[in-house]
Amino acid sequence: MRTLLKPSLNEVDRQTLEQWVKSRAVAPKQKLRARIILMTAEGRPTEELMGVLKVSTPTLNLWRKRYQEGGPAALVKGKTQLPGTPSLPTEKVQDILVLTQ
Template identity: 40%
Template sequence: MPSSALVLDDDARAVLESWIRSRTVGSGLVERARIVLSVAAGKGTTVTARELSVSRPTVIKWRDRFIEHGVEGLHDEPRSGRPKTIDDAEIIAATLEPPPARLAVTHWSTRLLAAELGVGDATVARAWRRYGIKPWRRQTFKFSTDPELEAKVRDVVG
């Protein structure tokens, strides 16, 4: 497919140029926008690949995806993989409940909660990060579960 087949309308050009200037758009989309704009400017596949430090197949892939699907074609397609076994809502709900007394802790850690829910600790950490949850920084006072607390307080306070 020759590069002359790539024609940008004003709306698509505006979107692609805004992606290049944006600080919040992912680097993959910025690279794809640069590829499409370069090819639309009449530069060939080889020249575009060399200027943007990407491979020729990469230029061809994104050029063709843009021709076929427009700006929406530059977004990532859903990736394959095993579906989630636990919903983030379940993790968050469990996080908001205090840990059982048998664990003798004041708040959940990723590993403890993961063991309770039967998932990986990275799954719990990802959910906490996504929703900004930090159980160790709750603003409510927590009583220590240390059975020696009273003796320690008396020792420190006098």
């Protein structure tokens, strides 16, 4: 049987996460992450969270793990990745242009 990643919330963290959920100034993604942690701490099953929050199991586990590793601060931003492929160096572009002429 799998072990559930159930975060232990202290009162300060719980209040912080509850404020995020209620706040208009907090980004929707951050509110979702706070709800994941709050609902998990209440002992709700993963299947229920998936249905209510419309997220996958890997997403739930990702944010549970990040919370355990870094507390509420770890929920503020996801790891960003630059879109698209990196551009070619100018030398490489020049070489290609010479070869195609």
